[in-house]
Amino acid sequence: MAFRKALKHTVLIGGGAAATFLGLSQLIEYKKTQARLAHVTAEAELKVPFADELPSRQAQLRTLKSTEEFDVLIVGGGATGAGCALDAVTRNLKTALVERSDFSSGTSSRSTKLIHGGVRYLQKAIMQLDYEQYKMVKEALHERANLLEIAPHLSAPLPIMLPVYKWWQLPYYWAGIKMYDLVAGIHCLKSSYVLSKTKALELFPMLKKDRLVGAIVYYDGQHNDARMNLAIALTAARYGACLTNYTEVVNLLKTTDPQTGKEKVCGARCRDTITGEEFDVKAKCVINATGPFTDSLRKMDNQETRNICQPSAGVHIVIPGYYSPDNMGLLDPATSDGRVIFFLPWEKMTVAGTTDSPTSVTAHPIPGEDDINFILREVRNYLSPDVEVRRGDVLAAWSGIRPLVTDPNSKDTQSICRNHIVSISDGGLVTIAGGKWTTYRSMAEETLDAAIKAHNLPAESCKSIGLMLEGAKGWTPTLYIRLVQDYGLEMEVAQHLASTYGGRAFEVAKMAQVTGQRWPIVGKRLVSEFPYIESEVLYAIKEYACTATDVIARRTRLGFLNVQAADEALPRIVQIMGKELGWSQEKKTAELEAAKKFLYHEMGYRSRSEQLTKTSDINLDNQEVARYKKRFHKFDKESKGFITTVDVQQVLESINVNIDENALHEILNEVDLNKNGQVEIDEFLQLMSAVKKGQVSGSRLAILMKTAEETLEKRGPVTVDRSGGGV
Structure with a gap:
């Protein structure tokens, strides 16, 4: 108690002036926000029709082909592109959006699932006295509040614990987190607080106890990213935007400006990737919101333009939900290589990530084994030794490409823009690139403001703040x-x-x-x-x-x-x-x-399968080998040295267990490394060795054979529960 009082007094003395300044800025911001929300409320009955029934994809395609000219054509159906479509259509602009794959098929569905301002960005802003970073955090915290308000079914506040293992870190982290609350101002979700070691372990029992001093808990938002992206797109469609997925831009259409004699972008040649049909879509303005593929579209406009996107890969893994409490995340603020790792409950599972490494642009990023193991190592550093985090517990893993950008107007071509950029080419192509999930709406607003000004579009003011998304109307917690x-x-x-x-x-x-x-x-x-x-x-x-x-x-x-x-x-x-x-x-x-x-x-x-093939050495003692061979021979009754689906089926039928033949084939195929349609004794021993090492967990065949053996030995019938399975 005395320590906490001393801590508060120290921070108060050091930060009094800053707090006063920030407090005044919050008051001004509050008045601005209230005025703007009042304006939105007054405009609540948008002058845009709202469709109770979504038009089909075929109907959307017909509209795309038959419309003489759209005001705005957006390329890219991620969070930013969908946000631009919703912003544009609610300003009474005739809006179209095309996406070459599915909505949210790229980076927008592969995030950390957080709606946050960025604690580490604020740390940099303070340490480096960087006002731009501060503005970025403040904007993100404002957008966080808006997003939690307009899609309450898809998002919620999440407490995140920052464990402290050195006494000197406690006042340092506490001051930083309190500053985060202060910058959020009226948009602060809940006030952060300090926990004793005992209370921290009570809330997060999996935490490593050794040298734990205490913890700090702060609040950010969490959401279902792909569903949120889809909600934005569907809301735009209901307001009249023409949105089509699996529609690829083949090339940009151009016309010569009679006044300047310069070529201007006036639409795009599109292809329905499902049918292969090509058609032209005319538009007064084309917006490039293609994320990591930003430069590809920019080069369609001008082959000579230099690249601005520097792709970075972020890998995440999913492990069983029992590795984290139901409603408490964990932040590792300084990993072994200086990165930040989040460890979060999500959809009753646990998400851990992310990494940050240079990569090439691809539509199909693959999570690397090195990145998966890096995350596992970092997670182990914070969890109790009693909790064995196994490689085989990884249920899924994915990689998302973050499009870091350099400002095309900057003289320093190497400087990566910390935020997003909006640029307009000589041909009139509007590009929005960079940024983060949380600020998709403000990025869309800025993009449309720039597009309207550059192309003299007859549009109304932005109405997307406070605009409820698909599913929000009629939702209650009960x-x-x-x-x-x-x-x-x-x-x-x-x-x-x-x-x-x-x-x-x-x-x-x-x-x-x-x-x-x-x-x-x-x-x-x-x-x-x-x-x-x-x-x-x-x-x-x-x-x-x-x-x-x-x-x-x-x-x-x-x-x-x-x-x-x-x-x-x-x-x-x-x-x-x-x-x-x-x-x-x-x-x-x-x-x-x-x-x-x-x-x-x-x-x-x-x-x-790679985990199995990596374990060619069978790491079992003689007793274990004998036990597993005995189990194997209960299925291999003819001592052939291998088992097939027929062998397994016969044993299961004898104990009144029925499994579909196709499912049984898949179960054996997971272990059949040489893919010859049968599981040899060495493959089975290899599997059991991998299970022992923790490289494979929840093997369906291993559980099935163990259960069958126990039943055959009259230990009582045990139902065959399917395992969660690991990758």
């Missing part, structure tokens, strides 16, 4: 109870639908099929471990999902949470989509393979 009562959904499923679709959850529930069971009445799950239900696949098609990958990655988040579960759900997803969209058998097969390829390469599934 909405899920009505879903349970009105439709007979499981509580976990109802909570998931409410937090994913908000007020639109009732539409998904209405589409759910009867289970034929006493309870739940409706809502067949895609996989038993997750609350995703089959009707979400049908609703995803209404939300412009065109592929199975769209469903597992961005309409649901199954691929980001557990690749093995996503792989298991794929056949049923493809079956539902195929029936609804009239796919041929050939198309269904292609979709299944494409989605499996996505999981294998981009979501870290291939790492699982």
Whole structure:
């Protein structure tokens, strides 16, 4: 208690003047904000029609092809592009947006899932007396508050613990976090506070106890990034924007300005990547919001223009939820190489990341094994030795490309812009690049302001502050109870639908099929471990999902949470989509393979087989080898030296366990390293060695064979629970 008082007095004396100045600036900011919100309230009844029924993708394509000229054509369907579309259409501009893949298929779906101002940016602003950094943090904190307000179903405040292991760090970190609260001002979510060692361990029992002094807890926001991106895009579509995914820009259209004689961008030649059809889209203004691909579009305008994007890869991993408390994150402010690592609960799992390393621009970034192991090492540094963090516990891993940018107008071509930039080429192409998820709305506002001024567009003022996003209307924290009562959904499923679709959850529930069971009445799950239900696949098609990958990655988040579960759900997803969209058998097969390829390469599934192949040395003692050989021979009754699906099926039938033949084939295929259709004794011993080392956890075959052995030895029937699985 005495220490905390002394700490507060010290900081108070040192920061009094700064606090007074900041307090006055907050008062001014408050008055400005209130005036602006009052203006938005007065304009609440937007002069833009709002569609209760979303137009289909086919209808959107027809509009895209038939419209003589749009005011604005936006290229890129990430957070910034969708934000620009919503900003433009609510200013009464005739708006179109094209995305060559799916909405949020790039960086916007591969973030740390935080809505934050940036504690480390504020630290740099103070240490380096950098006013630009300070402004960036202040803007982000303002936008954080707005985003939590306009999409309450998709976002929420999250307490984040900063553990302290040296006494001198406590006042240093406390002062920094309190400054973060102060800069947020009226937008501060909740006040930060100091915890004793005992209280910190009570709230975060997995934390390493040795030399722990205490902890500081502060608040930031968290969201479902891909669903948030989609909500922005769908809201724009409901207000009349013409949005189409899987529509690629082949080249930019140009016309000669009669006054200046210069070529000006006047639209784009587009291709529907599903049908291959090409068509022209005319527009008074084209906005480049393509993230890491910024330079590709800029070079379509002018081949001589120099690159401004410097791509950086950030890898994240997902591990089981038991590694973190349900509602408390962890921040490692200084990793072994000076980076920052977050360790956060998300969708009942735990997300850890991120890394920051130079990379090349690609539409299909792959998480590297070195980055995965780096994150695991850093996580182990902060967790108790009692908690064994195993490589095999990684359920999914992904890499996102952050488009760091240099200002094209800067003389110093090497200086990376800490924030975003808006630039307009000689040909009139408006480019928005850089920035962060949290500030997507203000970036869009600045971009549209610049576009309107440069192209003399007849537009109204920005109306996106306080504008509720898809699903926000009608949402309440207790909405899920009505879903349970009105439709007979499981509580976990109802909570998931409410937090994913908000007020639109009732539409998904209405589409759910009867289970034929006493309870739940409706809502067949895609996989038993997750609350995703089959009707979400049908609703995803209404939300412009065109592929199975769209469903597992961005309409649901199954691929980001557990690749093995996503792989298991794929056949049923493809079956539902195929029936609804009239796919041929050939198309269904292609979709299944494409989605499996996505999981294998981009979501870290291939790492699982790599972990097995890396363990060619069998690290088992003689007793363990004998035990596992005995288990193996209960299936290999003819002592062939290998087992097949037939062998496993026979044993399972003898203990009254039924597993689908295709599922059984997949289970064996995970361990079949030489892919000859059978599992040899050495492959099985290799698997058990990898399980022992922690490189593989939750192997379905290992659990299946152990359970069968126990049952055969009359230890009592044990149900075969599917494992969460690791990659």
